[in-house]
Amino acid sequence: MFPFQATASLALWLHLRRRAALASGPVAPIGAPPGEGPLLMVHLSENAEDPPQLGPLIRALLARRPGMRFAFTGAPPPPGALPTDLRAVALPRPRDPAAVREVIGALQPRALLILGDQLPASLISGMAEQGLPVILCEARLVAYTRRGSWRGAINRGLMGRITRILAPDPTAAAAARQLGAAPDRIELTGPITETRPPLAANEAERRALAQILAGRHIWLAACPSLPEAHAALAAHQAALHHNHRALLILAGLPAETISEIRAEAEALGLAAVLRSDDEDPSLDDHVLIAEDTHEMGLWYRLAPVCFMGGTLLPGPGLAPRHPFEPAALGSAIIHGPLTEAHGPEWVQLDGASAARLVADAAALTRAVADLSAPDQSAMLAGNAWSVSTGGAAVLRRIADTVIEAMENTR
Structure with missing residues (x-):
């Protein structure tokens, strides 16, 4: 010894x-x-x-x-x-x-x-x-x-x-x-880690919208606060300089913020359409405002890039969404430093290079531009998917180890 x-x-x-x-x-x-x-x-x-x-x-x-x-x-x-x-x-x-x-x-x-x-x-x-x-x-x-x-x-x-x-x-x-x-x-x-089933979506609706939006770069701001919605609109205006067919989806907004967000889009020269008007975005539309949250699974599937609201700028808005929602559906994730609502999950995603952390509105604009490149967004999305679904494999491995140890006793 x-x-x-x-x-x-x-x-x-x-x-x-x-x-x-x-x-x-x-x-x-x-x-x-x-x-x-x-x-x-x-x-x-x-x-x-x-x-x-x-x-x-x-x-x-x-x-x-x-x-x-x-x-x-x-x-x-x-x-x-x-x-x-x-x-x-x-x-x-x-x-x-x-x-x-x-x-x-x-x-x-x-x-x-x-x-x-x-x-x-x-x-x-x-x-x-x-x-x-x-x-x-x-x-x-x-x-x-x-x-x-x-x-x-x-x-x-x-x-x-x-x-x-x-x-x-x-x-x-x-x-x-x-x-x-x-x-x-x-x-x-x-x-x-917590394992969550992917959010549901109407597959017929997804196919129809995917056909309408084919060839356009789509990114999503999920449940942004009012200041974050303004930052997202500014980031999108900058993105249009490089990709004039890009589309921003603003999803999950309190009803009382809609009029101000529409006015801000108009002031920036962005054509916006409301999902509640039952109109599909045309090639001339720059922003789709989807007020309700019941179709969030649809937007995660359509948008290769997703900014998670409630993490960058405080203000009026809905509760932040769980980061494993977009991760499980193949969307590359951008978030700010306000991660208290889902702290352990953000630590896992950031530690696995599975999300892009931004500190302010200017950094959000840069991140949106960077992740318009398919290879960049695909790398983040792949890492995020591995983190969000890896919990099941970890549970199986721990259970296997425990059961094997118990079977070898006595």
């Missing part, structure tokens, strides 16, 4: 001895959930600001092994996240070795799945002592690599007892290696 491994083992042993000395007494009786299926313990990090997507993961596990049972520790599952008929119990996190032994004896789990940035020492060690697999998922671990030397030694000792580490990104994988995890136990899966 290398010196640092011996130090880690000693630090963890002393930590667990201290936990045992501070034990508060016997654990309350624990009842296992009904059924005969294998039981998985799931620890949810009590430190998570953005809890992982628990519901989709549980459903992915049940799809592989109907009848599975679950025991949740740590943070309570988010309300409404779990299937209503799930066979599961929730219990406080056992904090000392004796409590862990009682929990394992009562529940007879086949594996422990840890979701998020928390390493429950007694639980990890107790499962490992019983030869039960421990799988760590959705943990970035960066904070753990910054701990002091003694606490860092405890964490290294814990990492040595984790069977598999499913890292959400390369930074997390590097942090796991820095904490002493064996490289062959680490797999880069990507993060668990």
Whole structure:
């Protein structure tokens, strides 16, 4: 055993001895959930600001092994996240070795799945002592690599007892290696992301409009605020200097903003047509104003480029749309820095070079011009599609790893 491994083992042993000395007494009786299926313990990090997507993961596990049972520790599952008929119990996190032994004896789990940035020492060690697999998922671990030397030694000792580490990104994988995890136990899966079915559209209407608009460069501003609608009109006026057949679709606008937007288009010399007038845009029209949001799936399909409103300039407007909507339908995405409404999804898209971030109206104009080039917009759209649909593959991989570990137990 290398010196640092011996130090880690000693630090963890002393930590667990201290936990045992501070034990508060016997654990309350624990009842296992009904059924005969294998039981998985799931620890949810009590430190998570953005809890992982628990519901989709549980459903992915049940799809592989109907009848599975679950025991949740740590943070309570988010309300409404779990299937209503799930066979599961929730219990406080056992904090000392004796409590862990009682929990394992009562529940007879086949594996422990840890979701998020928390390493429950007694639980990890107790499962490992019983030869039960421990799988760590959705943990970035960066904070753990910054701990002091003694606490860092405890964490290294814990990492040595984790069977598999499913890292959400390369930074997390590097942090796991820095904490002493064996490289062959680490797999880069990507993060668990929300998967959303593509928005529906009337296919006959899409075909008819695609024929009418054939050969025109189309871009969409989805639910822009009033200042963003003005910026989009200015960007479109500039785009017409290079492509006189370009068409801007302004979709998802509050009724009270329509008259001002039409007046601004007229002042800029842009011919605008209202979707509610049931008129298709002609070659002489520059802007299509589609006030309602019920056809958003249609506009995403027709527009190779989409600016996501509510992300650049605050003001009157509808709520920002989810960025995976255009991503799933092949539209290259432009957005501003106001991403609080869907923060995790924007981080994923930006990190994968799957969206174009703009800081102001002038940058929006440049981005619209740049993405009129088909190769540029296609690259962004392809990356965005991979991010928006990759969540399902990540869920399958995590479920496969957990099921395989459980089947190899005992």
